[in-house]
Amino acid sequence: MNPSSRTPEGQPNRCPLCGKDLRIEPSRPPGDAPCPHCGQLIWFDDTEEPSLRDQAGRLHKLAEHAGKQMAKGNFDYAVELYEQCVLEDPSNAQFALALGVATLAVEKTLRNE
Ligand SMILES: [Zn+2]
Numbered sequence: 722m723n724p725s726s727r728t729p730e731g732q733p734n735r736c737p738l739c740g741k742d743l744r745i746e747p748s749r750p751p752g753d754a755p756c757p758h759c760g761q762l763i764w765f766d767d768t769e770e771p772s773l774r775d776q777a778g779r780l781h782k783l784a785e786h787a788g789k790q791m792a793k794g795n796f797d798y799a800v801e802l803y804e805q806c807v808l809e810d811p812s813n814a815q816f817a818l819a820l821g822v823a824t825l826a827v828e829k830t831l832r833n834e
Contacts, residue, residue, distance in 0.1 A: 736761055780806050784816060787823070796826040 733744050738761035745754045753764050787802035803820035810816060 734763055736763060776809065780810055780813070780816070784819060787819065791823060791826065796823055796830055799823040800827055 732746070733742065735742050736756040736758060739756065739759040741756070741758045743757060743763075745757060753762050755762055783802055784806050787799045787806070790796075790799040790802065800820065800823045803816060803823050806813070806816040807820050
């Protein structure tokens with residue numbers, strides 16, 4: 722066992738508020754951590770900007786999370802997540818399409834087992 726060798730210095734990032742470079746270990750999930758200089762909460766997940774943390778950004782994250790569940794074979798959970806996306810943003814065709822795909826995947830699993 723070598724628990725400390727994975728990310729010795731944390732992930733490099735830049736604070737959008739004070740502009741300082743920083744290396745901190747974000748909490749996962751959800752993958753955010755406060756800036757040690759000014760306290761601004763910074764997202765470390767991909768290239769997500771803190772300014773996207775409105776409804777659209779949140780739903781995008783939810784859909785992304787659902788996609789990861791799909792990849793893991795957790796189709797039931799993915800359907801739940803996509804359903805929430807569709808409920809909150811019924812005009813988004815991508816969410817509706819993804820929900821359809823996930824629902825089909827659940828049905829396929831039920832038929833095979
Ligand atoms: Zn800062």
